[in-house]
Amino acid sequence: MTAKPLAIIAGAGPGLGAMLIQRFAAGGYHAVGLRRAADAAAESNVVAVDLSRPADVEASIADLVSHHGAPKGVVHNPSRLVIGPLAHTSLDQFEACWRDMAFSAAVLAHAVLPRMAEAGGGAFLVSGATASLRGGARFSAFASAKFALRGLTQSLAREFQPHSIHVAHIILDGIIDTATSRALHGLAPARMMSPDDIAETFWQTAHQPRSTWSHEIDLRPSSETF
Amino acid sequence: MTAKPLAIIAGAGPGLGAMLIQRFAAGGYHAVGLRRAADAAAESNVVAVDLSRPADVEASIADLVSHHGAPKGVVHNPSRLVIGPLAHTSLDQFEACWRDMAFSAAVLAHAVLPRMAEAGGGAFLVSGATASLRGGARFSAFASAKFALRGLTQSLAREFQPHSIHVAHIILDGIIDTATSRALHGLAPARMMSPDDIAETFWQTAHQPRSTWSHEIDLRPSSETF
Amino acid sequence: MTAKPLAIIAGAGPGLGAMLIQRFAAGGYHAVGLRRAADAAAESNVVAVDLSRPADVEASIADLVSHHGAPKGVVHNPSRLVIGPLAHTSLDQFEACWRDMAFSAAVLAHAVLPRMAEAGGGAFLVSGATASLRGGARFSAFASAKFALRGLTQSLAREFQPHSIHVAHIILDGIIDTATSRALHGLAPARMMSPDDIAETFWQTAHQPRSTWSHEIDLRPSSETF
Amino acid sequence: MTAKPLAIIAGAGPGLGAMLIQRFAAGGYHAVGLRRAADAAAESNVVAVDLSRPADVEASIADLVSHHGAPKGVVHNPSRLVIGPLAHTSLDQFEACWRDMAFSAAVLAHAVLPRMAEAGGGAFLVSGATASLRGGARFSAFASAKFALRGLTQSLAREFQPHSIHVAHIILDGIIDTATSRALHGLAPARMMSPDDIAETFWQTAHQPRSTWSHEIDLRPSSETF
Numbered sequence: 001m002t003a004k005p006l007a008i009i010a011g012a013g014p015g016l017g018a019m020l021i022q023r024f025a026a027g028g029y030h031a032v033g034l035r036r037a038a039d040a041a042a043e044s045n046v047v048a049v050d051l052s053r054p055a056d057v058e059a060s061i062a063d064l065v066s067h068h069g070a071p072k073g074v075v076h077n078p079s080r081l082v083i084g085p086l087a088h089t090s091l092d093q094f095e096a097c098w099r100d101m102a103f104s105a106a107v108l109a110h111a112v113l114p115r116m117a118e119a120g121g122g123a124f125l126v127s128g129a130t131a132s133l134r135g136g137a138r139f140s141a142f143a144s145a146k147f148a149l150r151g152l153t154q155s156l157a158r159e160f161q162p163h164s165i166h167v168a169h170i171i172l173d174g175i176i177d178t179a180t181s182r183a184l185h186g187l188a189p190a191r192m193m194s195p196d197d198i199a200e201t202f203w204q205t206a207h208q209p210r211s212t213w214s215h216e217i218d219l220r221p222s223s224e225t226f
Numbered sequence: 227m228t229a230k231p232l233a234i235i236a237g238a239g240p241g242l243g244a245m246l247i248q249r250f251a252a253g254g255y256h257a258v259g260l261r262r263a264a265d266a267a268a269e270s271n272v273v274a275v276d277l278s279r280p281a282d283v284e285a286s287i288a289d290l291v292s293h294h295g296a297p298k299g300v301v302h303n304p305s306r307l308v309i310g311p312l313a314h315t316s317l318d319q320f321e322a323c324w325r326d327m328a329f330s331a332a333v334l335a336h337a338v339l340p341r342m343a344e345a346g347g348g349a350f351l352v353s354g355a356t357a358s359l360r361g362g363a364r365f366s367a368f369a370s371a372k373f374a375l376r377g378l379t380q381s382l383a384r385e386f387q388p389h390s391i392h393v394a395h396i397i398l399d400g401i402i403d404t405a406t407s408r409a410l411h412g413l414a415p416a417r418m419m420s421p422d423d424i425a426e427t428f429w430q431t432a433h434q435p436r437s438t439w440s441h442e443i444d445l446r447p448s449s450e451t452f
Numbered sequence: 453m454t455a456k457p458l459a460i461i462a463g464a465g466p467g468l469g470a471m472l473i474q475r476f477a478a479g480g481y482h483a484v485g486l487r488r489a490a491d492a493a494a495e496s497n498v499v500a501v502d503l504s505r506p507a508d509v510e511a512s513i514a515d516l517v518s519h520h521g522a523p524k525g526v527v528h529n530p531s532r533l534v535i536g537p538l539a540h541t542s543l544d545q546f547e548a549c550w551r552d553m554a555f556s557a558a559v560l561a562h563a564v565l566p567r568m569a570e571a572g573g574g575a576f577l578v579s580g581a582t583a584s585l586r587g588g589a590r591f592s593a594f595a596s597a598k599f600a601l602r603g604l605t606q607s608l609a610r611e612f613q614p615h616s617i618h619v620a621h622i623i624l625d626g627i628i629d630t631a632t633s634r635a636l637h638g639l640a641p642a643r644m645m646s647p648d649d650i651a652e653t654f655w656q657t658a659h660q661p662r663s664t665w666s667h668e669i670d671l672r673p674s675s676e677t678f
Numbered sequence: 679m680t681a682k683p684l685a686i687i688a689g690a691g692p693g694l695g696a697m698l699i700q701r702f703a704a705g706g707y708h709a710v711g712l713r714r715a716a717d718a719a720a721e722s723n724v725v726a727v728d729l730s731r732p733a734d735v736e737a738s739i740a741d742l743v744s745h746h747g748a749p750k751g752v753v754h755n756p757s758r759l760v761i762g763p764l765a766h767t768s769l770d771q772f773e774a775c776w777r778d779m780a781f782s783a784a785v786l787a788h789a790v791l792p793r794m795a796e797a798g799g800g801a802f803l804v805s806g807a808t809a810s811l812r813g814g815a816r817f818s819a820f821a822s823a824k825f826a827l828r829g830l831t832q833s834l835a836r837e838f839q840p841h842s843i844h845v846a847h848i849i850l851d852g853i854i855d856t857a858t859s860r861a862l863h864g865l866a867p868a869r870m871m872s873p874d875d876i877a878e879t880f881w882q883t884a885h886q887p888r889s890t891w892s893h894e895i896d897l898r899p900s901s902e903t904f
Contacts, residue, residue: 054317085385087340091280094332098324102370106320109366114313135380140335144328147377152370154361159311161900177889194889201890204882210900211855211872212879217895222839222888387674403663420663427664430656437629437646438653438671441678448613448662506769537837539792543732546784550776554822558772561818566765587832592787596780596830603825606813611763 004030006068008061010108011035011078012046015178016127019199020075021045027203030068034060051078051104054111061111070119073206074112076105076149077127082141089141097141102148109152113160121164123206126153128171128216157215166213168205172198173220191223230256232294234287236334237261237304238272241404242353245425246301247271253429256294260286277304277330280337287337296345299432300338302331302375303353308367315367323367328374335378339386347390349432352379354397354442383441392439394431398424399446417449456482458520460513462560463487463530464498467630468579471651472527473497479655482520486512503530503556506563513563522571525658526564528557528601529579534593541593549593554600561604565612573616575658578605580623580668609667618665620657624650625672643675682708684746686739688786689713689756690724693856694805697877698753699723705881708746712738729756729782732789739789748797751884752790754783754827755805760819767819775819780826787830791838799842801884804831806849806894835893844891846883850876851898869901 007024011017012033024031025045033046034057049060064071080100082093105126116122130136132150135143150169157167175181177192185192201219208214220226233250237243238259250257251271259272260283275286291297306326308319331352342348356362358376361369376395383393401407403418411418427445434440446452459476461469464485476483477497485498486509501512517523532552534545557578568574582588584602587595602621609619627633629644637644653671660666672678685702689695690711702709703723711724712735727738743749758778760771783804794800808814810828813821828847835845853859855870863870879897886892898904 086335086382091329091332091336095329098328098374102324102374103317103321106317106366106370109312110317131377135377135382135384137381137384140332140378140381140385143381144332144374144378148324148328148370148374151357151361151373152366155363155366155369156312156361158361158363158904159366164900166900190888192889194887197887197890201886201892208879209872209875210868211870212875212897213900214879214895214897215904217892219890219892222842222844222891226836226893384678390674392674416662418663420661423661423664427660427666434653435646435649436642436674437644438649439674440653440669440671443666443669445664445666448616448618448665452610452667538787538834543781543784543788547781550780550826554776554826555769555773558769558818558822561764562769583829587829587834587836589833589836592784592830592833592837595833596784596826599829600776600780600822600826603809603813604818604822607815607818607821608764608813610813610815611818 004028004068005072006064006070007031007073007075008064008071008112009033009075009077010051010104011076011127013079015176015180016195016198017077019195020077020202023196023199023203024073029073032064051107052099054107057107058111061115065115070115070122071112072116072122073125074108074116074122075125075127075202076108078104079127079129080142080145083138085138086140094141094144097145098148101145102152105149105152109156113156113165116165117160117163121166123166123168124156124160125202125206126167126169128153128169130171130173132169132171154215161213166206166208168214169216170198170201170205171216171218173218173226174224191221193219193221230254230294231298232290232296233257233299233301234290234297234338235259235301235303236277236330237302237353239305241402241406242421242424243303245421246303246428249422249425249429250299255299258290277333278325280333283333284337287341291341296341296348297338298342298348299351300334300342300348301351301353301428302334304330305353305355306368306371309364311364312366320367320370323371324374327371328378331375331378335382339382339391342391343386343389347392349392349394350382350386351428351432352393352395354379354395356397356399358395358397380441387439392432392434394440395442396424396427396431397442397444399444399452400450417447419445419447456480456520457524458516458522459483459525459527460516460523460564461485461527461529462503462556463528463579465531467628467632468647468650469529471647472529472654475648475651475655476525481525484516503559504551506559509559510563513567517567522567522574523564524568524574525577526560526568526574527577527579527654528560530556531579531581532594532597535590537590538592546593546596549597550600553597554604557601557604561608565608565617568617569612569615573618575618575620576608576612577654577658578619578621580605580621582623582625584621584623606667613665618658618660620666621668622650622653622657623668623670625670625678626676643673645671645673682706682746683750684742684748685709685751685753686742686749686790687711687753687755688729688782689754689805691757693854693858694873694876695755697873698755698880701874701877701881702751707751710742729785730777732785735785736789739793743793748793748800749790750794750800751803752786752794752800753803753805753880754786756782757805757807758820758823761816763816764818772819772822775823776826779823780830783827783830787834791834791843794843795838795841799844801844801846802834802838803880803884804845804847806831806847808849808851810847810849832893839891844884844886846892847894848876848879848883849894849896851896851904852902869899871897871899
């Protein structure tokens with residue numbers, strides 16, 4: 001086993017996911033990303049795994065734990081954005097949205113929380129969105145999945161905080177500044193959320209003292225109306 | 227086509243479902259229940275269909291619509307209660323809970339809402355629960371599914387109310403008085419919710435005048451703490 | 453004492469207030485409005501009283517109770533709309549808004565709830581607004597007062613429902629169709645809420661069976677975005 | 679004028695208030711507390727002022743600003759806890775609770791926000807409580823006042839964030855560990871919130887980068903059920 005505590009970032013895409021790996025690594029963790037096979041590049045700190053496949057996730061986690069011990073920090077961050085009226089949102093998309101964002105969190109929770117509880121605790125953080133709190137007109141699939149994730153996260157907090165695992169839901173109420181979103185939205189960077197600022201909030205939340213644990217935190221650019 | 231408007235009660239079990247059929251029938255609708263094949267008895271007003279199978283639901287609805295026209299009232303009411311700590315809640319149960327309560331609502335919405343919009347509107351009502359608003363410690367599967375259903379319902383309201391379809395979410399914050407729950411909970415009837423009182427609220431909500439549509443209503447016995 | 457049960461409508465202006473008096477009267481109550489002295493016309497069913505003056509309210513209620521017994525239905529409906537940026541909202545306006553909409557409800561609760569509890573119960577209903585749930589940019593005074601009213605109403609529900617008093621908060625998320633609002637907003641009546649439709653909801657809520665009490669109901673025109 | 683930016687802690691009692699002064703001072707601010715005359719000790723960094731008296735607050739702020747410039751950080755933290763059934767909560771207590779916790783925030787906002795906006799911005803943070811979100815049975819006065827404060831804070835955020843003032847509401851969902859609360863509640867310190875941990879959250883929130891401003895954060899001891 002290595003001396004460094006293990007951090008797992010599930011949903012380790014090029015924007016926020018990469019920054020989360022970097023922030024936990026900078027803070028002294030052995031930080032590993034989990035990402036769907038098709039995307040997995042030759043990065044040494046990313047494991048290719050489909051987060052919606054329980055047996056695969058269990059195998060990946062078991063392997064990581066055998067080398068590094070139970071994780072002390074876990075972030076659930078996969079995103080699948082589906083926007084459109086109901087008639088243009090297929091039931092397959094509706095299911096895929098839930099599977100990638102909500103079911104995958106249950107899969108991850110099953111794989112890590114009992115191990116973390118047994119090892120003495122840690123932090124389990126989840127990325128929410130504007131649609132976690134409000135189902136907008138063209139967000140039937142995305143909002144439903146993000147609501148599902150929020151309900152799950154609340155239940156996990158109430159079950160696992162007595163076992164010293166801090167469970168928190170961080171609502172990202174704005175557009176994350178990535179190469180993709182700059183191209184897509186045409187917003188000035190000052191109107192978007194910087195991935196490293198978001199990662200800093202995840203880091204601080206994961207390390208709140210036991211006397212002041214947050215369960216839900218919203219983040220938005222100062223320019224965002226809400 | 228019959229002269230009576232069509233009402234569809236999806237999730238037509240022996241308690242609230244049966245009462246909803248009865249209430250809409252008493253109000254002048256041709257009221258039909260949808261219920262999973264295995265349970266479908268020889269009742270003339272119940273169609274056996276697995277609500278989580280899109281093709282089957284579409285076929286059933288198409289058949290009903292061909293005889294009675296687009297429905298004017300639709301209720302989504304299936305329930306699958308799963309309670310237990312995460313370790314005793316399998317991922318299959320987690321998925322089944324979502325499939326029966328949230329996915330089935332998306333399936334139903336796909337089958338009925340475009341037809342209702344084209345025919346001039348109506349009401350689409352959904353049964354919520356205490357766990358729609360709060361994820362309790364032993365409710366990870368149930369709360370996640372009920373949150374998913376609430377998020378979906380909000381999106382549907384915002385998309386379809388401009389098309390004259392009233393979409394509402396009725397939160398049942400208590401135990402429904404049925405033969406099963408009497409045996410299970412040992413509560414006095416006065417501490418439970420009467421299925422016909424609940425059905426009356428669904429009826430009234432479905433028929434609110436256009437100047438006063440509710441989106442969310444909570445119901446609980448007067449004796450319930452909240 | 454009269455044979456009819458007493459209903460009190462506090463905040464009995466010409467729009468919704470008058471309709472509430474009419475609806476409860478039509479339903480068999482002896483319905484009396486309370487309204488600030490300056491406005492009190494020569495209507496036989498309106499008592500002139502400043503609802504923010506405890507001694508005056510107590511005297512008026514005591515007088516009504518001596519003739520009609522404890523009220524069975526009470527509605528709190530005064531409104532004072534203040535809109536504007538903070539710099540244009542004086543602290544006197546901020547206080548007046550709270551005094552007319554929140555303090556007056558505490559005054560009314562003090563005067564009626566113990567009497568109603570002793571007499572066996574009844575209903576105590578409160579008019580909320582969009583601003584009860586969301587503090588908008590130009591609504592610092594109004595939202596703060598409406599939030600205060602909502603918090604009070606929740607506490608009263610939890611304290612008095614065990615004493616058979618149904619306490620509910622009805623959120624009016626739209627503009628009420630009155631002569632004033634037609635002149636002010638220039639909206640078509642179909643985009644506003646009809647006072648008699650709203651009054652009907654108050655009536656139905658006050659008479660929900662004990663197995664299905666609502667605490668919070670939202671109402672809006674079908675055309676209102678939310 | 680001094681070189682240090684000014685921080686104002688309104689409601690500077692011996693527990694959290696003192697820690698907030700200390701934390702902002704440690705971070706390089708000239709930190710000043712405001713506290714009701716009767717309590718004001720011979721502390722050099724506390725100004726005696728009744729926060730519910732607009733003219734007095736304005737005079738105190740004007741004096742501070744003339745020496746230190748407009749504040750960069752402001753915290754509203756006064757508390758007046760009233761618990762009891764309605765019949766044991768006088769209307770004077772109801773009003774005092776609101777005056778000390780909600781009206782005082784409007785007074786403070788009037789005195790500081792326009793000056794901060796003109797000077798280029800800053801942070802305005804508010805202490806919430808469990809009762810900011812839920813009106814419990816014996817909390818009619820306290821919950822109503824804390825709801826009022828939350829509604830006001832939301833409005834201020836939406837009005838002043840475009841003027842570069844970060845407005846946030848921090849919900850303290852637990853008992854603060856002070857000499858008084860140890861005597862009163864008999865809880866182990868591990869079951870209470872440490873004032874310096876809370877102060878640290880206020881500090882971090884006041885200094886969030888503009889790309890990730892929080893509006894609402896909850897804090898509770900890891901042992902607290904919620």
